Amino acid sequence: MSEILCKEELEKLRDLEEKMRSSLKESRFRHTVSVAQTAAALAMVNDISLYQALTAGMLHDCAKCYKDRELLEKCKKKGIEISLTEEQNPSLLHAKYGAYLAEHRYGIKDPEVLSAIRCHTTGKPAMSTLDKIIFIADYIEPYRIHTEMLPYIRKLSFENLDKGLVFILKRTLEYLETTDQPLDEMTEKTYEYYSALDTEEAPRI
Numbered sequence: 001m002s003e004i005l006c007k008e009e010l011e012k013l014r015d016l017e018e019k020m021r022s023s024l025k026e027s028r029f030r031h032t033v034s035v036a037q038t039a040a041a042l043a044m045v046n047d048i049s050l051y052q053a054l055t056a057g058m059l060h061d062c063a064k065c066y067k068d069r070e071l072l073e074k075c076k077k078k079g080i081e082i083s084l085t086e087e088q089n090p091s092l093l094h095a096k097y098g099a100y101l102a103e104h105r106y107g108i109k110d111p112e113v114l115s116a117i118r119c120h121t122t123g124k125p126a127m128s129t130l131d132k133i134i135f136i137a138d139y140i141e142p143y144r145i146h147t148e149m150l151p152y153i154r155k156l157s158f159e160n161l162d163k164g165l166v167f168i169l170k171r172t173l174e175y176l177e178t179t180d181q182p183l184d185e186m187t188e189k190t191y192e193y194y195s196a197l198d199t200e201e202a203p204r205i
């Protein structure tokens with residue numbers, strides 16, 4: 001069962017929220033708070049730590065304020081590995097650089113929280129429950145309006161995290177195919193890994 005937050009945790013979360021308020025633009029900040037709240041709700045349903053879910057949700061886009069060129073430069077400077085897809089689409093790097101900032105600027109030491117921030121854009125094979133929750137919360141938070149299927153995906157994700165995850169990965173890959181953005185190899189790997197585990201057909205809509 002998810003825990004009741006202690007006073008110290010509430011203070012830390014409030015502090016992170018204020019830091020995000022001052023470093024992100026208004027719409028990104030609203031999305032951030034919404035991801036944290038959605039992640040907390042998913043944590044309650046899936047019996048994992050509320051504090052981890054709120055912290056990871058609050059910080060998941062902490063590097064979203066940088067331009068592509070800046071992200072590339074900063075990652076190179078800090079020795080963060082950059083894949084070919086990230087070289088072509090540097091905005092993806094806000095996840096890896098976000099994990100770096102979470103640790104070095106915001107003092108997060110919890111490797112599970114850092115992992116969830118690091119893989120929130122592409123996922124990865126064998127994700128933890130927290131990784132999945134942040135990935136899904138980022139896609140389904142209430143202010144998102146990017147697909148008419150959101151009501152279905154939200155319900156599916158709250159009923160079954162893995163089914164929600166596979167559905168989102170499939171939709172992301174299908175969407176990328178319709179754009180000139182390169183297909184991300186990690187998103188593909190994650191989809192292959194989880195769709196192989198998912199033996200039941202997703203219900204037709």
Ligand SMILES: [Fe+2]
Nearest residue numbers: 060061120121
């Ligand atoms: Fe993001």
Ligand SMILES: [Fe+2]
Nearest residue numbers: 035060061138
């Ligand atoms: Fe996000």
